[in-house]
Amino acid sequence: xxxxxxxxxxxxxxxxxxxxxxxxxxxxxxxxxxxxxxxxxxxxxxxxxxxxxxxxxxxxxxxxxxxxxxxxxxxxxxxxxxxxxxxxxxxxxxxxxxxxxxxxxxxxxxxxxxxxxxxxxxxxxxxxxxxxxxxxxxxxxxxxxxxxxxxxxxxxxxxxxxxxxxxxxxxxxxxxxxxxxxxxxxxxxxxxxxxxxxxxxxxxxxxxxxxxxxxxxxxxxxxxxxxxxxxxxxxxxxxxxxxxxxxxxxxxxxxxxxxxxxxxxxxxxxxxxxxxxxxxxxxxxxxxxxxxxxxxxxxxxxxxxxxxxxxxxxxxxxxxxxxxxxxxxxxxxxxxxxxxxxxxxxxxxxxxxxxxxxxxxxxxxxxxxxxxxxxxxxxxxxxxxxxxxxxxxxxxxxxxxxxxxxxxxxxxxxxxxxxx
Amino acid sequence: xxxxxxxxxxxxxxxxxxxxxxxxxxxxxxxxxxxxxxxxxxxxxxxxxxxxxxxxxxxxxxxxxxxxxxxxxxxxxxxxxxxxxxxxxxxxxxxxxxxxxxxxxxxxxxxxxxxxxxxxxxxxxxxxxxxxxxxxxxxxxxxxxxxxxxxxxxxxxxxxxxxxxxxxxxxxxxxxxxxxxxxxxxxxxxxxxxxxxxxxxxxxxxxxxxxxxxxxxxxxxxxxxxxxxxxxxxxxxxxxxxxxxxxxxxxxxxxxxxxxxxxxxxxxxxxxxxxxxxxxxxxx
Numbered sequence: 001x002x003x004x005x006x007x008x009x010x011x012x013x014x015x016x017x018x019x020x021x022x023x024x025x026x027x028x029x030x031x032x033x034x035x036x037x038x039x040x041x042x043x044x045x046x047x048x049x050x051x052x053x054x055x056x057x058x059x060x061x062x063x064x065x066x067x068x069x070x071x072x073x074x075x076x077x078x079x080x081x082x083x084x085x086x087x088x089x090x091x092x093x094x095x096x097x098x099x100x101x102x103x104x105x106x107x108x109x110x111x112x113x114x115x116x117x118x119x120x121x122x123x124x125x126x127x128x129x130x131x132x133x134x135x136x137x138x139x140x141x142x143x144x145x146x147x148x149x150x151x152x153x154x155x156x157x158x159x160x161x162x163x164x165x166x167x168x169x170x171x172x173x174x175x176x177x178x179x180x181x182x183x184x185x186x187x188x189x190x191x192x193x194x195x196x197x198x199x200x201x202x203x204x205x206x207x208x209x210x211x212x213x214x215x216x217x218x219x220x221x222x223x224x225x226x227x228x229x230x231x232x233x234x235x236x237x238x239x240x241x242x243x244x245x246x247x248x249x250x251x252x253x254x255x256x257x258x259x260x261x262x263x264x265x266x267x268x269x270x271x272x273x274x275x276x277x278x279x280x281x282x283x284x285x286x287x288x289x290x291x292x293x294x295x296x297x298x299x300x301x302x303x304x305x306x307x308x309x310x311x312x313x314x315x316x317x318x319x320x321x322x323x324x325x326x327x328x329x330x331x332x333x334x335x336x337x338x339x340x341x342x343x344x345x346x347x348x349x350x351x352x353x354x355x356x357x358x359x360x361x362x363x364x365x366x367x368x369x370x371x372x373x374x375x376x377x378x379x380x381x382x383x384x385x386x387x388x389x390x391x392x393x394x395x396x397x398x399x400x401x402x403x404x405x406x407x408x409x410x411x412x413x414x415x416x417x418x419x420x
Numbered sequence: 421x422x423x424x425x426x427x428x429x430x431x432x433x434x435x436x437x438x439x440x441x442x443x444x445x446x447x448x449x450x451x452x453x454x455x456x457x458x459x460x461x462x463x464x465x466x467x468x469x470x471x472x473x474x475x476x477x478x479x480x481x482x483x484x485x486x487x488x489x490x491x492x493x494x495x496x497x498x499x500x501x502x503x504x505x506x507x508x509x510x511x512x513x514x515x516x517x518x519x520x521x522x523x524x525x526x527x528x529x530x531x532x533x534x535x536x537x538x539x540x541x542x543x544x545x546x547x548x549x550x551x552x553x554x555x556x557x558x559x560x561x562x563x564x565x566x567x568x569x570x571x572x573x574x575x576x577x578x579x580x581x582x583x584x585x586x587x588x589x590x591x592x593x594x595x596x597x598x599x600x601x602x603x604x605x606x607x608x609x610x611x612x613x614x615x616x617x618x619x620x621x622x623x624x625x626x627x628x629x630x631x632x633x634x635x636x637x638x639x640x641x642x643x644x645x646x647x648x649x650x651x652x653x654x655x656x657x658x659x660x661x662x663x664x665x666x667x668x669x670x671x672x673x674x675x676x677x678x679x680x681x682x683x684x685x686x687x688x689x690x691x692x693x694x695x696x697x698x699x700x701x702x703x704x
Contacts, residue, residue, distance in 0.1 A: 024530065027528065027530035028530045028531070028532055030525075030528070030530070031525045031526075031528035031530045031531040031532075032525065032531065032532065033525070034521045034522065034524050034525030034528075035521070035522045035525035035526060035531070035537060035541075036525075037518055037521060037522070038518040038519065038521065038522040038541060038581060038585075039522070039537065039540070039541070041518060041577070041578075042540065042541065042544070042578065042581075044559075045556065045559055045574060045575075045578055046543075046544060046552070046555065046556065046559075046578050047540070048559075049555035049556060049558050049559035050547075050551070050555040052555070052558055052559075053551075053554060053555055053558065056558070217445045217448070218445075220438060220441050220442050220445065221442050221445045221446060224438075224442045236446065238686070239446045239449050239450045240449060241686055241690070242450065242453065242682065242683065242686055243449050243450065243452075243453065245635060245682040245683075245685055245686045245689070246453060246678070246679055246682045247638075247639045247656065247659075247675070247678045247682065248639055248641075248656075249639070249641065249656050249659040249660060249663065249675075250453070250456065250659075250675040250678050250679060251452060251453070252663065253456070253659070253663055253667075253671060253672070253675055254452040254453060254455050254456050254675070255452060256663065256667065257455055257456070257459060257467050257667075257672075258452060258455055260467070260468075262466075262468045263468065264455060264469070267469075296448060296449060296452060299445075299448075299449060300449075328431055353546055356548070357547070357548020357549065357550060357551070358548075359548070359549060359550045359642055360641060360642065360660070363664075364660075364663050364664065374548060374549075374550040377550050377551075377554065378550055381554060381557075381646070387554075390554060391554065394550065394551045394554050394555075395551075397548060397551065398547060398548070398551050401546065401547060401548060405539075405543070405546050408546075409535070409539055413535075414538050414539055414542045417542070417545075417586055
């Protein structure tokens with residue numbers, strides 16, 4: 001007997017296995033079609049634009065398109081000594097086109113960023129070309145070299161060569177206070193100008209300490225909420241949930257009122273004699289303000305996951321620990337605490353992720369010493385308009401956040417985020 | 421949490437210490453909200469408690485700033501409130517529709533790549549707002565939707581859907597799928613089954629997700645700061661400018677209204693959550 005005859009058939013004569021697979025596939029497509037609208041929407045409006053930030057951050061095509069002949073001629077140049085006649089001739093004809101289109105200024109500015117001193121020598125060359133001082137039948141190399149002594153310096157030609165690739169990682173290096181040196185190697189910015197590294201470290205430090213503070217304050221109250229009878233815990237839960245639902249700006253505003261020099265907290269300190277009335281400490285527009293306000297704002301995100309884990313721990317476990325001879329401290333440390341570790345992980349990771357990208361609160365109460373990397377990104381988006389640098393910094397921050405998000409997803413699972 | 425009478429002194433001390441810590445933390449969480457109430461009735465222009473207020477002198481209190489908020493000249497709050505509500509309502513509707521559909525798909529056991537897709541759908545909640553703001557701004561500027569209500573609504577749908585996805589998926593986790601099969605076997609078409617059977621059962625989750633989406637949109641300032649023109653100003657944007665430039669007590673009047681609003685939303689959300697837990701308890 002062949003195996004075919006043994007196969008079970010459905011009523012319409014198709015083997016059951018095939019029919020089942022078909023049905024499963026149909027269900028798969030059905031499920032996917034339900035998710036598809038949102039997925040498509042997010043990809044178009046959100047995921048791809050984030051990807052575009054990357055192209056924007058490495059884009060350096062402007063100069064590549066401005067000097068096509070120069071870069072073509074430079075391919076044969078080894079970059080060690082002054083370039084040959086063809087490179088000078090290529091640069092001359094490219095530059096003439098730019099002058100005709102009146103875009104030569106942009107080239108000067110861009111090259112000046114690569115190496116100081118380009119702005120003046122390109123302007124000088126432009127004047128010579130405009131006055132028709134360059135005789136195209138003679139050696140162009142000799143004539144350009146006469147315009148300014150820097151045109152005879154090989155370092156300036158090396159700088160032009162460095163701008164040839166249409167993509168550059170320069171913005172990312174700048175975000176870490178580094179840059180491409182004259183010979184193409186990576187160099188460090190002078191020590192007193194390393195502002196970005198300070199900001200990265202400060203962001204990490206503030207996010208870390210806010211997480212620790214939230215944990216230290218959140219653990220006891222989550223424990224209290226989980227062990228109190230329902231009647232009382234529901235009431236106290238409101239103390240956690242009301243700030244959670246209240247506008248971020250309202251909460252920040254109330255901290256601004258509390259922490260100002262004539263504010264309630266300072267009044268209280270004066271009243272109990274902690275500080276003199278004429279010597280009220282500055283608690284806002286510095287790190288203190290950022291720490292206090294961010295801890296209060298993010299605390300619910302620590303309490304809720306801790307609470308939901310603690311709620312599942314049976315109180316009889318602690319009693320068992322005690323009855324087996326453990327002191328309450330030992331019973332807590334050996335029995336209760338290990339059981340709450342999943343909640344601790346979830347809460348800490350969530351608070352850390354949210355803290356590391358915080359923008360509004362540090363901008364309002366942080367002053368100069370309490371601002372984070374997000375504030376720097378906003379500054380470049382709005383004030384300096386260096387969007388490619390803002391994109392680069394944003395993606396550096398994002399990659400850090402995604403790593404933590406990945407860990408969170410592995411440990412907790414995104415669908416287990418607690419929302420009240 | 422009464423202590424048993426046999427508790428040793430050191431544990432007794434520790435217990436009172438623990439209660440003291442908890443009291444302090446609860447105070448730290450909730451007290452800042454209450455400082456806003458009395459100050460919003462300040463008769464003076466400063467954001468500190470005046471001598472009169474400390475003596476509870478009735479003359480030191482007034483509705484001056486509430487009056488200013490509603491009738492003030494060149495007042496941005498009316499336009500801002502209108503915009504905020506319009507944007508939040510449309511963003512909530514969009515989030516609910518897209519989020520609920522996605523949650524239905526994700527809860528099916530046939531869904532391929534469930535974990536990965538879920539991670540992508542939740543990501544707008546996790547990615548720092550400043551990065552979302554930059555990316556969404558680039559997109560909206562490219563398609564010509566910057567400084568329009570539509571652009572802001574779309575942006576807020578992006579930020580609001582994760583909440584709907586999470587709450588509805590959570591509600592569906594206790595959902596008994598045999599009821600929908602029963603409906604189908606009785607001849608109901610899928611749309612009818614959804615409207616008559618599934619939706620009423622998952623409604624608490626949908627509404628509480630919608631509340632989150634509403635609050636997210638209503639409170640969102642980072643993305644709006646990138647996208648909004650003068651015409652699209654919202655309450656949070658006005659508060660942000662007010663807090664940066666000069667703290668006027670009008671802001672406190674607005675803040676008081678917002679706290680009242682959030683209290684109402686909290687109560688609704690809590691009632692829904694309890695109802696949903698009760699319903700699912702019966703189902704099980």
